[in-house]
Amino acid sequence: xxxxxxxxxxxxxxxxxxxxxxxxxxxxxxxxxxxxxxxxxxxxxxxxxxxxxxxxxxxxxxxxxxxxxxxxxxxxxxxxxxxxxxxxxxxxxxxxxxxxxxxxxxxxxxxxxxxxxxxxxxxxxxxxxxxxxxxxxxxxxxxxxxxxxxxxxxxxxxxxxxxxxxxxxxxxxxxxxxxxxxxxxxxxxxxxxxxxxxxxxxxxxxxxxxxxxxxxxxxxxxxxxxxxxxxxxxxxxxxxxxxxxxxxxxxxxxxxxxxxxxxxxxxxxxxxxxxxxxxxxxxxxxxxxxxxxxxxxxxxxxxxxxxxxxxxxxxxxxxxxxxxxxxxxxxxxxxxxxxxxxxxxxxxxxxxxxxxxxxxxxxxxxxxxxxxxxxxxxxxxxxxxxxxxxxxxxxxxxxxxxxxxxxxxxxxxxxxxxxxxxxxxxxxxxxxxxxxxxxxxxxxxxxxxxxxxxxxxxxxxxxxxxxxxxxxxxxxxxxxxxxxxxxxxxxxxxxxxxxxxxxxxxxxxxxxxxxxxxxxxxxxxxxxxxxxxxxxxxxxxxxxxxxxxxxxxxxxxxxxxxxxxxxxx
Amino acid sequence: xxxxxxxxxxxxxxxxxxxxxxxxxxxxxxxxxxxxxxxxxxxxxxxxxxxxxxxxxxxxxxxxxxxxxxxxxxxxxxxxxxxxxxxxxxxxxxxxxxxxxxxxxxxxxxxxxxxxxxxxxxxxxxxxxxxxxxxxxxxxxxxxxxxxxxxxxxx
Numbered sequence: 001x002x003x004x005x006x007x008x009x010x011x012x013x014x015x016x017x018x019x020x021x022x023x024x025x026x027x028x029x030x031x032x033x034x035x036x037x038x039x040x041x042x043x044x045x046x047x048x049x050x051x052x053x054x055x056x057x058x059x060x061x062x063x064x065x066x067x068x069x070x071x072x073x074x075x076x077x078x079x080x081x082x083x084x085x086x087x088x089x090x091x092x093x094x095x096x097x098x099x100x101x102x103x104x105x106x107x108x109x110x111x112x113x114x115x116x117x118x119x120x121x122x123x124x125x126x127x128x129x130x131x132x133x134x135x136x137x138x139x140x141x142x143x144x145x146x147x148x149x150x151x152x153x154x155x156x157x158x159x160x161x162x163x164x165x166x167x168x169x170x171x172x173x174x175x176x177x178x179x180x181x182x183x184x185x186x187x188x189x190x191x192x193x194x195x196x197x198x199x200x201x202x203x204x205x206x207x208x209x210x211x212x213x214x215x216x217x218x219x220x221x222x223x224x225x226x227x228x229x230x231x232x233x234x235x236x237x238x239x240x241x242x243x244x245x246x247x248x249x250x251x252x253x254x255x256x257x258x259x260x261x262x263x264x265x266x267x268x269x270x271x272x273x274x275x276x277x278x279x280x281x282x283x284x285x286x287x288x289x290x291x292x293x294x295x296x297x298x299x300x301x302x303x304x305x306x307x308x309x310x311x312x313x314x315x316x317x318x319x320x321x322x323x324x325x326x327x328x329x330x331x332x333x334x335x336x337x338x339x340x341x342x343x344x345x346x347x348x349x350x351x352x353x354x355x356x357x358x359x360x361x362x363x364x365x366x367x368x369x370x371x372x373x374x375x376x377x378x379x380x381x382x383x384x385x386x387x388x389x390x391x392x393x394x395x396x397x398x399x400x401x402x403x404x405x406x407x408x409x410x411x412x413x414x415x416x417x418x419x420x421x422x423x424x425x426x427x428x429x430x431x432x433x434x435x436x437x438x439x440x441x442x443x444x445x446x447x448x449x450x451x452x453x454x455x456x457x458x459x460x461x462x463x464x465x466x467x468x469x470x471x472x473x474x475x476x477x478x479x480x481x482x483x484x485x486x487x488x489x490x491x492x493x494x495x496x497x498x499x500x501x502x503x504x505x506x507x508x509x510x511x512x513x514x515x516x517x518x519x520x521x522x523x524x525x526x527x528x529x530x531x532x533x534x535x536x537x538x539x540x541x542x543x544x545x546x547x548x549x550x551x552x553x554x555x556x557x558x559x560x561x562x563x564x565x566x567x568x569x
Numbered sequence: 570x571x572x573x574x575x576x577x578x579x580x581x582x583x584x585x586x587x588x589x590x591x592x593x594x595x596x597x598x599x600x601x602x603x604x605x606x607x608x609x610x611x612x613x614x615x616x617x618x619x620x621x622x623x624x625x626x627x628x629x630x631x632x633x634x635x636x637x638x639x640x641x642x643x644x645x646x647x648x649x650x651x652x653x654x655x656x657x658x659x660x661x662x663x664x665x666x667x668x669x670x671x672x673x674x675x676x677x678x679x680x681x682x683x684x685x686x687x688x689x690x691x692x693x694x695x696x697x698x699x700x701x702x703x704x705x706x707x708x709x710x711x712x713x714x715x716x717x718x719x720x721x722x723x724x
Contacts, residue, residue, distance in 0.1 A: 225618040225657075319619045319632055367635065369590045392618075392634045474617045482658035488647045492639050517647050 046127040046301060049119030053195035054159055055188070056243055058083055061162040064191035077183040085146050087161040089116065089243060092140040093154045100137040101357040102151055107275055109151075110238065110245045111140040113297060117159075117242075120267070120304075125324060126281045126296035138296065143243035164188065165263065166244045185263065199265070213306055215239035215258040215266055219250050221329040222314030223393040224321075226472055229312050231255075232329045234274065234336040237309075239266040268302030268309040272328045276339040276352050279328050280382055282364030295362050295382060298328045321389065321396050324365070330393055331363055331386060334400035337467065338408075344466070345529040346459065349407035350374075350383075359407065361400065365389040370399050372406035383407065395480060398464040405459035406452070412535060419539045424448035447541045449494045450568055455535060455544075457484065458499025462528050488517040489567050496568055502526040502548070502561075519567035522560035526552065541565060591642055592702040595633040595655040597690070599625035600707045603666040606723075607631060609659035616657035625708070649693050650680055652706075662690050664708065665723045670716035688712065 054060060062083045069078040092111070094100040103111060113127045114120075128138045143161065144150065164184035192198040219237065220229040231254025239246045239258050246260035272279040280295030302309050314326030321327050338349060339359075352358045362382035367390045374383055384407075388399040410417040428445040461479050468474045481487045484497035485508050497508070501521040508518035526548065534547035545565040549558050599605045605625045608615060615621035623631045633655030642648050653659060653676060661675040675683040676691040683689060696704035 223618075227618045227621070317619070320634070367592065390635055395634075468617075476611055476614045477617050478611075478658050481654050486650075486654060486658065490640070491645050491647055494639055 044122075044124040046114060046120065046124035047122035048114060048127075049121035052117050052119055052197060054089075054117050054161075054242075055191040055195040055197050056087075056089075056159075056161045056163050058085055058160045058162050060191050060195055061164075061187065064187055064194055067190050067194060068187060074183045074186060077180070081183070081187075083162050085160040085162065087143050087145055087163050087243060088148070088157050089159040089161055090142050090144055090150065091115075091156045091158050092142065093156065094137045094140065095154065097137055098357070099153045100140070103140060103153055104275075104278075104358065105352075105354065106151065109142055109144065110240075110247070111142050112240075113138050113299070114141065115158075116141050116143065116240070120301070123301040125299055125301065125328075127299075128296050143245075161243055163243060166260070212261040212263055214261045215246055215248065215268065215309065216256060217268075217309040217311065218254045219256070219270070219310075219329075220254050220312050221326055221333075221393075222312065222316060222318060222323075223330075223472070224319050225392055225394045225468060225477075226474055229314075229316070230472060232313070232333055234340060235270055235272075235329075235332065236274065238269045238271065239309075240269070241266040262306070265304050265306045267304045270300040270302070272298040272300070272332050273358075274332075274336065274339070275358070276349075277335045277359040277361060279331055279335075280360055280362045282362040282366075282382075282386070295360075298363060300325050300328070321391055321393055324363075327363055327365070327389060327396065330396045331361060331400045334397045335359070335361065335404065337463065338401060338404045344462065346532055347408045347412050349404040350411050359383050359404070361386055361403075367391065370403050372403040374407070374410060394464055394468055397467060398460045398479060401463045402456045402460035405456040408459075409452070409455060409535065412532065413537060416535075416537055416539050420448045420452050422448075423539065424452055444540075446493060448539065450496060451538070451541045451544060453494045454496045454499050455531070457495045457497075458503075458528070458531060461500045462503070486518075489519055490517065493568065497521075498564060498568065499531055501564060502531060503528065520563055521567075523557045523564045525555050525557055541568070591638040591640070593636045593638065593642055593651060593655075594703045595636075595652045595696055595706065596699075596703055597625070597631045597633070597706045597708065599627060599629055601666070601710050601713050602627055603713055604668075605708055606663075606665040606668070608663045608665075609656045610661045610663070611657070611659050616659050618657065620656050620659065647680075650676060650691060651693050652691050652696070659691075664712065664716065665719070666713045666716055668723055669719055670713065671719050671723050672712060672716035688715075 055064075065078055065081060065083055068074055092103055094103060103109060128134060132138050141158075143163075146160075165188050189198065215237070217237070219232045219235050221232050222228075223230045231250065231252060233250050233252050233254065235250040235254075235256070237248050237250065237256045237258065239248075239262070241262050241264060244260070244262075246258035246262070246266075248256035248258035250256045279298040281298050282295055300311070300313075302311060313329045314321070314323045318326075321330060339351075349359060350356070360382040361384045364385055364387045366387045368387040370387045371385045372383060373381075373385075384400070384403040386400055386403060388396040391399070406417075424445055424447075428442060461483055464479050465477070465483070468477045468479075478485075481492075483504070484492075484495075484500055485506055487495075487497050489496075497519065501508075501519065502523045503526055505524040507521045509516075509520040530548070530552055534544055534551055536547075538544045538547060542565065545561050549561050552558055597607065606622060607620075607625065608622045609620040610616065620631075620633075625631055633652065634657070636651055636654050638645065642651075645651075656662070660677070661673055664672045666672070673683075674689045674691060676689070682692055686692065687695065689695060690706055693704070696706050699705045
């Protein structure tokens with residue numbers, strides 16, 4: 001240990017100096033509002049306007065009731081009606097990201113990053129309370145039933161609410177009689193009027209005020225590989241009016257229909273989050289990527305309207321992903337398919353559960369090298385720093401798949417995974433000449449790095465091909481570098497084709513021309529599950545090969561495994 | 570101690586797994602007064618998406634997919650065929666000028682290119698570096714003149 005520490009001392013000291021010298025530059029910064037094309041949407045913060053008078057507060061509802069009594073309308077009903085507290089408007093103040101995660105454990109709780117009783121002056125795709133440091137979670141706002149068991153996170157009740165007109169499909173306390181219903185509507189209308197929240201168009205329009213509508217629509221994203229807008233599935237769409245939110249999830253056709261109805265306009269939004277994962281705004285990273293602890297929840301704040309909301313994300317005919325919401329949508333689709341879809345029998349990435357947390361994905365608007373690092377959980381950073389900005393749609397999808405495959409690898413065999421990372425990325429830093437970490441000279445580092453990246457690349461190719469060929473039905477589709485079959489040995493020493501080579505039948509070396517530049521591939525007939533099974537207990541390239549040989553005696557090409565793996569020695 | 574070192578390393582550099590990466594983007598520009606229709610094919614069929622057919626007017630550009638490389642391109646021995654990967658692994662391209670004249674280039678694999686080599690769209694050396702890892706191929710009047718008359722069938 002002493003010897004090891006003495007080995008580490010110098011680089012650690014240098015690291016510390018580097019950290020002090022550079023940490024201020026490593027903050028994620030917001031990009032300027034300029035991009036390659038003016039119509040492309042970049043990240044913008046939501047801007048709040050004035051504080052609104054709350055029409056649903058118990059006090060204001062009481063005033064509305066008194067007013068109705070005076071007018072004589074619903075006189076009998078007004079006399080017998082009591083304005084009790086049905087809901088609480090709560091501001092949660094999580095002081096740590098663990099506490100925020102605790103709140104998110106309750107899927108019935110609909111949380112907003114911004115206050116629900118403030119005017120929205122300008123829509124944006126994220127909001128962080130300016131009074132809260134960027135490295136702390138922003139307060140969360142919600143409306144909860146009065147008997148709701150509030151999680152043990154610091155909170156403040158901002159208002160006691162009386163909401164008589166909530167009309168969810170699954171509400172236990174639905175209004176029964178038409179008389180009650182009519183009275184409740186008039187009560188709400190009166191309170192809206194008294195608090196100055198009745199829109200001009202609503203005044204005197206009893207029909208528009210009382211006919212109900214259900215939020216619904218279709219969400220699609222531009223895919224430059226398909227050359228069209230395609231549905232985004234599994235998106236949670238929220239429709240909110242004051243303190244009532246109705247939710248819907250898009251199906252395979254991108255269509256959603258919310259679980260309740262409104263009488264008036266509602267604010268539509270999408271939160272790029274599911275129980276298992278959350279997409280964070282990544283900004284642009286300067287220098288070292290992945291410092292995404294302060295990234296806000298990515299959202300799409302849609303219009304305030306009555307009627308369907310159909311949204312196409314991304315710019316038609318764009319040839320790469322350079323629109324923020326398009327970027328989120330494709331990342332969402334990749335993560336959703338990996339977590340919730342059929343995975344061809346492969347293991348899952350790390351799941352959310354009590355004492356665990358969601359997979360956090362920082363959508364960095366940068367085209368560098370993406371990364372997966374669980375260690376960032378130590379300081380509540382994002383597990384995945386995704387840098388596929390400016391790539392083709394299928395590469396964005398493939399890249400999130402690749403990074404989640406690293407997480408699944410960790411779940412499959414934590415000890416081996418950590419050892420591979422250690423060998424491929426950590427040891428090299430400490431044992432080789434300083435500042436040579438990105439160009440490891442030692443064979444064992446190259447070996448480990450190749451194993452780690454080849455396995456994730458294999459899953460990347462397989463799942464992306466499945467999406468574009470089977471789901472999206474794209475003719476003549478191949479993934480990057482012709483499914484990696486055009487990757488030469490010299491130019492691609494780590495992200496190799498070896499894994500995919502074992503699944504398909506092409507021998508690149510027999511294609512003319514490149515002579516020895518392409519690998520010899522006389523292996524085929526393995527399945528992705530066999531490849532995964534052979535990863536257990538493996539920390540070297542050769543050990544994976546040997547497991548594959550030993551575990552698959554019926555594969556007629558297994559004798560060629562040595563030849564295939566030796567391409568990269 | 571070792572774990573702490575690992576944590577410190579990853580926390581500070583956030584570089585799991587982030588080896589160096591190089592980029593190369595290939596761009597085609599129409600510098601002629603003619604309208605150029607560009608279609609990419611693989612094994613006789615159009616490649617998917619936006620490169621199956623693009624129309625460029627004067628000074629318009631078609632930007633290929635960005636290539637990521639594990640090694641420094643200046644050290645690469647097989648860079649010459651890289652533009653293929655920018656256009657969805659196409660093995661041929663067809664230029665149609667004003668719907669009257671046509672010109673095509675092919676590659677076999679990544680090293681055998683059709684003539685004239687000095688104009689073949691799939692060769693890295695036929696692109697001019699314009700900065701930001703971008704490389705430009707200009708369609709010129711000479712290309713229009715060299716193109717064949719379609720005689721009514723340009724496809």
